[in-house]
Amino acid sequence: MSSYIFKRLLLMLPTLFGVMLVTFAVIQFVPGGPVEQMVAQLQGRDAGGEGAAASGAGYRGRQGLDPKRIEEIRALYGFDKPAPQRFWEMMKSFARLDLGRSFYQHKDVWDLIKEKLPVSISLGLWTFFISYLVAVPLGIAKAVRAGSRFDVVTTLLVLVGYAIPGFVLGVALLVVFGGQLQWFPLRGLTSPNWEQMSWGARIVDYLWHITLPLIAMVLGSFAVTTMLTKNSFLEEIRKQYVLTARAKGLDERKVLWKHVMRNALIPIITGFPSAFIGAFFAGSLLIETLFSLDGLGLLSYESVIRRDYPVVLGTLFLFTLIGLFTKLISDLSYVLVDPRVKF
Structure with missing residues (x-):
């Protein structure tokens, strides 16, 4: 086990390096990088301010601007150095967990992540727990009643919910319950007061503010966990040891909860770490934008649009590192749940 963990840790280094290299x-x-954007702003002012910019005279590449001033702008953002040198310096600072400083918000990337993390944690925790607390019991009930009307109807409802994109459902919820009926607020995680x-x-x-975003995020995540639970239980129920236990006269509930449950939940439990971490950092971009929730998803989107490269690369480095460790923990959890598994 120790040698396997050591090999996995060593493999993380080239994986992380490759992700950062390709992105860089x-x-x-x-x-339209930060240098070009700054040049466009300066030319807009030099050409007559907002009126010139609006008439199309604001952005003209780098024409009409002093080359020395352009070099000063390049040096300000660190683009005066060759790309390999910039990449190497960036990786050295990332190795010290120094994620850099935002070009436009003038804050450390760590500080920005700390500011936005509470919103993402709030959405992620609720999404994770509600999904599993509903999907797992529902999947078990479907497996026990496989082929019944209950199984068919719930499968139809779950798959319809899965087929509706979260942001489309969010728009519908905002229009109906936030606009027409005015039962819920349209934006934000809390009221101003x-x-x-x-x-x-x-x-x-x-809870009043978070209801609509949670419904939009959770509904689509039910399907995968529900069907995985159902299929896992059905596979175990049809095995020989279950038939033997029933033949011995054991109570059906005891067979299900004592024998089947232990084996059927292995693929679900081992997926907990990745699902738990993924709930914080994935899938919330459109929901956060739609409901004006200032979280990590919205931060990443705005950073890409603004070409705020320190935030883009810093958050990518952090999330990739977390994802690699989470994948390792998820794989190791197989051994903890089922000692028969050998790497």
């Missing part, structure tokens, strides 16, 4: 290389060919409320009122206000 792609960024070099993306137009949240800090002046009592603790009980804060909890109610928070």
Whole structure:
């Protein structure tokens, strides 16, 4: 086991290096970087301010601007150095867990992540727990009643929910329950006067705001876990040891919960680490944008649009590192759940 863990840890290094190298290389060919944006702003002012920019005279590449000033801008953002040197310096700072400083928000990337993380954690925790608390019991019930009307109807409902994109459902929820009926707020995670409320009122206000985003995020995640649970239980129920236990006269509930449950939940339990971490960092971009929730998804989107490369590369490095360790923990959990598994 120790040698396997050591090999996996060593393999993380080239994987992480390759992810960062490919992303860094792609960024070099993306137009409209921070230097070009700063030049466009300066030319817009030099050409007559907002009116000139609006008339199309604001952005003219690098024409009409002093080359020395352009070099100063390049040096300001660190683009005066060759790309291999910039990549090497970036990786050395990342190795010290120094993720750099945002070009436009003038804050450390770590500080930005800490600011946005509570929103993503809030959405991620609720999504994870609600999905599993509903999907696993539902999958077990479907396996026990396989082929019944209950199984067919719930399968249809789950697959319809899975087929509807989260952002489409979010728009529908906003229009109906936020706009027409006005039962729920349209944006934000709390009300503006949240800090002046009592603790009980804060909890109610928070749950009131988060209801629609959670419905939009959770509904689509039910299908995979539900069907995985159902198929896993059906596979175990049809095995010989279950037939033997029934032939011995054991109670059906005892057979299900004592014998089948232990083996059927192995693929579900081992997926907990990746699902738990993934709930924080994946799938919330459109929901956060739609409901004006200032989380990590919205931060990543705005950073890409603004070409805020320190934030893009810093968050990518952190999330990739977390993903690699989570994958290792997920693989090791197989041994903890089922000692028969050998690597």
